[in-house]
Amino acid sequence: MEEANIVVIGAGIVGLAIAAKLSERNEGVYILEKNAKFGQETSTHNSGVIHSGIHYPPGSLKAKLCVKGNLMIYEICEKYKIPYKSLGKLTVAIEEEEMEELEKLRRWGEANGVEGLKILEKEDIKRLESNVEVEKALYSPSTGIVEPDELMNYFYAKASQNGAVLATKTEVTGLRKIGDEYEVSGTSFGEKFTIKAKSVINCAGLYSDKIAMLIGLDVEKLGYKLHYCKGDYFRLIGKPPVKMLVYPVPKGPGLGIHLTPDLAGVVKLGPNAYYVDNI
CATH class of the missing domain: 3.30.9.10 (D-Amino Acid Oxidase, subunit A, domain 2)
Incomplete structure (x- = not known):
């Protein structure tokens, strides 16, 4: 059985950004992605807009993250020459x-x-x-607008430089808590795998409710069910x-x-x- 410190499920822009940050101070970070390349779903199928924060109720987490994220994305793009326009x-x-x-x-x-x-x-x-x-x-x-692929390339490069490992064509089909750790299982390139991890972060996007169900959460009751x-x-x-x-x-x-x-x-x-x- 493979061992990891942190497993991030999903290599969209959120999963890559989390892995890039966590790998700054943690070894053994693994990103598991079921597609052949990172960012193949909602991360690249959108308008590419850097929103300002006008659409979200004051005090909500979404509002706070949007306004803070707006400034951070512009700073990252400017510092690392990622294509963007403040239109x-x-x-x-x-x-x-x-x-x-x-x-x-x-x-x-x-x-x-x-x-x-x-x-x-x-x-x-x-x-x-x-x-x-x-x-x-x-x-x-x-x-404004940003090129999503270039922003993800930045996060992937940063995570990789920090020692994080991206495993593509790797789909999680099992997840259970054993003591203080988690057992993550599934298929990778058609072969079964099992990883023991200290922490698991669900960044599975359109499939995040299914990952939550694997660990035993009642997604309907908790309001996690995706529509x-x-x-x-x-x-x-x-x-x-x-x-x-x-x-x-x-x-x-x-x-x-x-x-x-x-x-x-x-x-x-x-x-x-x-x-x-x-x-």
């Missing part, structure tokens, strides 16, 4: 009821410590984005209609269909959002 974002209101929502997002953002938020009128919006026809918008200057919500993107052809991120006032699941320029200036439109039973 700023317009959250636009069309209907009267959406004007009130803009004010709520501004209040939330300010309570969360987001700096530079402004409610803009039609004329000011036109000066920033000539193709955007709305009455009001919330401007958040600290919103899959998918979204589709389209890439616009021709001259980009916007330079900044342009979002609607959020309604329903997700943050709404938005316009997101990538690092080359090409604009993506999406995602929509719909629930599915399986992935």
Whole structure:
């Protein structure tokens, strides 16, 4: 039986970042990833947006981590030359009821410590984005974009330099606590494996509830059960209609269909959002 100090299950951006940090002061860090390469799921299937922190209730953990993470990502990107752009974002209101929502997002953002938020009128919006026809918008200057693959490459390189080991094509199918340690089992490249670990960190993303169930947690009772919500993107052809991120006032699941320029200036439109039973 193999032995490890810390096992991180899942090599998305969260798993890699955790492994990179923990391996600074701990030996025997292993990252187990069921795919052939790290970051093959939600970490690379998204808008690549560095959010400011306006969408989350004040005092919530998500709000605190988003605002702190916003600053940290910019610092990392600047220090290690990871491609990014601080574009700023317009959250636009069309209907009267959406004007009130803009004010709520501004209040939330300010309570969360987001700096530079402004409610803009039609004329000011036109000066920033000539193709955007709305009455009001919330401007958040600290919103930007990053290349997710490059950010993950940084975290993987840092973890690897610290001695952490990434095992791909390695799927965890068993997890149990034995005394003060954990027994992690599954298949790696088609062969069965078992690892004894002092600590296990669940970073399995879309499969994190299944990992939690392996250890005996009641995911339904604890509220850990995942409900899959998918979204589709389209890439616009021709001259980009916007330079900044342009979002609607959020309604329903997700943050709404938005316009997101990538690092080359090409604009993506999406995602929509719909629930599915399986992935």
